[in-house]
Amino acid sequence: MRNSGRLTQLIQALRCLPGVGPKSAQRMSLHLLQHNREGARLLAEALLGAVEHIGLCRLCRTLTEHEICRSCSDGTRDDSLLCIVESPAEVFALEQSTGFKGRFFVLNGRLSPLDGIGPEELRLDLLEQRLAQGVVEELILATNTTVEGEATAHFIAEMAKQHGIKTSRIAYGVPYGGELEYVDGTTLAHAFNGRRQLT
Amino acid sequence: MRNSGRLTQLIQALRCLPGVGPKSAQRMSLHLLQHNREGARLLAEALLGAVEHIGLCRLCRTLTEHEICRSCSDGTRDDSLLCIVESPAEVFALEQSTGFKGRFFVLNGRLSPLDGIGPEELRLDLLEQRLAQGVVEELILATNTTVEGEATAHFIAEMAKQHGIKTSRIAYGVPYGGELEYVDGTTLAHAFNGRRQLT
Secondary structure (H helix, E strand, C coil): CCCCHHHHHHHHHHCCCCCCCHHHHHHHHHHHHHHCHHHHHHHHHHHHHHHHHCEECCCCCCEECCCCCCCCCCCCCEEEEEEEECCHHHHHHHHHHCCCCEEEEECCCCCEHHHCECCCCCCHHHHHHHHHCCCCCEEEECCCCCHHHHHHHHHHHHHHHHCCCEEEECCCCCCCCCCHHHCCHHHHHHHHHCCCCCC | CCCCHHHHHHHHHHCCCCCCCHHHHHHHHHHHHHHCHHHHHHHHHHHHHHHHHCEECCCCCCEECCCCCCCCCCCCCCCCEEEEECCHHHHHHHHHHCCCCCEEEECCCCCEHHHCECCCCCCHHHHHHHHHCCCCCEEEECCCCCHHHHHHHHHHHHHHHHCCCEEEECCCCCCCCCCHHHCCHHHHHHHHHCCCCCC
């Protein structure tokens, strides 16, 4: 391949994006250089601006440009409800799809002793301080329903118990629009055992 | 959605990449900010470097950092063979898959009168100059096999005829590994009519 040095560098650099392999990276590079140089310039600026100015909220540890994120500084939200999620992406997903008006706490990871991720890395000390303040009444555990997510939820539930705080876990079940035939057995068992009375 | 301003800007900017919609753009942004800030910084630099330094080769009009690209300045290549392609991506594809050691000429587009793309936009004047030099003996028309690609190939073939230069068109046929059942009728007809004698 006779790519010039800077083109090779750009193709290589684009591969830091999730889901972008060598073919897509080449297609993206050529597209930008041939048809959208202004877009490439704006993207470079946006990347630098974001990397330089976006950090973690001091209270909830989500991504924000400010010391305290917009959600945490929103006085109309309910301080008694605290929802624990693994990453900022889940904050966005829950905000978009639920009417939740409580507070969030972002772990930025999940307990994974083999990868050296323990309570310190997730800043559970900050969470503990928050729980000790006596304002939170219900802790909603919205970590992923993976093995690590479950273990993390369990660990945090134990922590909440010591502070006498009620915890809840998001419901397991069949995804909306799902056909039972194609749902895995564990999910189906959870959905069956967690059935709700209709009438 | 409670994205901060710079995060929204980054998500928006990533959408200039082909095949990246709002969901992927958000996922990419969060991934970079959470897990690969160094990669984001390198990508920004690569984008700026590429946009600033990569232009079109004065001879073949492919993308290059230099006035004349590496392929054009390679003295070992055969000047009598000139392959016409629509974009630099096709130069890479042909270089990777064929042993072609002639020269390329990149149109950076195809004739499309409705979009205002005529012979001037494709710099066919440069191509004509090249043909007039009397060095090229065969012109290989490797434009896409779309309606516009065909029209472009036809137009250039007429031009070559006036200079008494032989032209050839890449072969139409069934893609390698293709099952005839799933190949469209036009391709199949081309493949059938273009059959080659084996023994």
